[in-house]
Amino acid sequence: MGFLLLPPVLVFVLSYFKINRTFMAVVSSTIAFGVIYVFTHPFMNEYFFVDKLGGFVLAISSIVAVAIFVSMISLPERIKLDEKSIRRFYRFFAVFWIGIIISILSNNMGLYWVGLEFATLSTVYMIKVKVSKEANIEAWRYLIVGAIAISLILFGIILIYASSKNILGDYAMNFYALMHNTQKINDYLFELGFLFVIVGMFIKMGFFPMNLWLADIERASVYQVGALFSGILESAIILGFFRFASIEKNINYSHLIGIGYTHILITLFIVSFLIYRAKDFVRLFSLSGIEHMGLIALFWISGGYFAALLHFASHAFMKPALFISSGILEQNKKYLFKGALKNINKFTALIISAFFLGVISLPPSPMFFSEIYGFKAMVDVARDSNYFILMLVGIFGVLILLSIIFYKFVHIYQDMLYNGDEKEKKVYTSEILAVLILFISTALLLLPQSFEFIKGIVK
């Protein structure tokens, strides 16, 4: 465990000295040792545990974190920042990373929350690192909305704790203990707590009715913040959702399906039309992130664990890559899709295109496979339920909404490639390297061995 916290602690300490950004990237990459160690030495105690699921999420978020560190080498060239701001950015990134690691590996619901709160609060300053009026407003907004969301999660956690404290004592805080004692839990109180928890999580992920707050924040801040949100923060949140939903599934599956399907369907409905009207890359990617989070949650609650995890991993790699690429794509103008891919070297254009089309599940993207498996799981659930027709209509509705998103992305891609003027664009090596790391990681997901491993995480 200490191994894992060493790189962020080092980054935190080094942020007080003159920053060498390349060295910071090298320091961050040492997380690989910790991840490998944790993977090979699973452990469990009262506060932390590493199961296959936690290890998987940790590995993915660590790869994304390293890629973001690499992309930050060229951050001052892309956005005007003074030395002091860069130092603070690194400092808060380190705190954020510590929070995420604690959150991902926690066996204790309270500790999970503490890590998440750490990560949330430290992001506030990272948003405002860009000197602009919008960034200032969004930093405040993030502080308030993020804090409310996280408070709702804690409120739910306390109720869940109360639901089983009489039986499990202090172990009522443990995910592991709860998962293995679902029969003894006070159903009503647990479900009340679960409701608070998922409302908080859905707010954090930008679900209905908070669809635009994340998009606005990511638009106002530096590109790396968007990458950080979609690749790391949302990983920790969705992991929590996986764990809580697994318990709820054993308590009252029909409630989980009812609440989950209804809420996600409404979210997808709104998000698809917001994507249709999106006018810039960052908002487009951010809204697409909400869509994918919705799909992951939908696959998980439908019992399509493999699909949910594959979708989650591919999204966690692809979306940060797209956010980092936004710096390259938006050089014409912020609100101009046309010609964004023109006058960029072929290799860069190819990788960005692969991500752009991969994120709408065009084969051979891993998302293509995850969606096939995911929809199969959804149909299976519908077949076994008493509301077969209703659920089938819901699934069909999701497919229609996805096709709207697909159409918009293809349309924008054609604009990027064939329309608009050719203008000179700068592409920095660090950005390409970061995107390449994520590209290779995404490609590795397509290996049969990766499929086998993901299938083995939750059986």
Place this chain on the structure above:
Amino acid sequence: MTNVLIGFFTATLITSLFTNRLFRLYFWYGINSLILGLIGVVMGKIYNLNELVIMGIVTIVVKFLIIPLVLKKITFRFKISRDITPIIKIQYLTILVPVVLVFTYYLITPVLKTFQTHPNFVAISISALFLSLLLIMEHKRMIAKVMGFLFIENALFLLGIVSTNGMPMLIELGIFFDLMLFILIINLLLKYQGE
């Protein structure tokens, strides 16, 4: 004794909803936290839980003494306007508050017999959460919204005390540490950009 304290806890929270001056809001927050700390101490004594007594005392020190003072200092330092007139009219608030209270009592009805403490306490802590959210919604000014969040923290602590006789010590300390970080971030935001 706990009954009286819980009553005052709710009363101070409701009063803060109608407040339109910033320092008065700090004052009511301080009193609310003091009562919360006392609830912790009293219940800790009743159930013989030293951890709860300690957390009650820490609450009084941090939330009653330190946080209002720090907030006052911040207000002077950054010359924050003290007028925080709510955007929801008082007549609507007077309808909303009882609705919230009744709704939470209804919400908790199926589990009345689950708790060691009086179930009304749990209903009140849930209503305190909703009332704090209302406080956030009714103000346009950021500093008042921040106060709403601090009231939510109090509601969380109250729920922790009355529904579970206190959360594990480590978690409580983690929450306090986060609260400190929250205040630090507010200070940083105000320092570098203003409200």
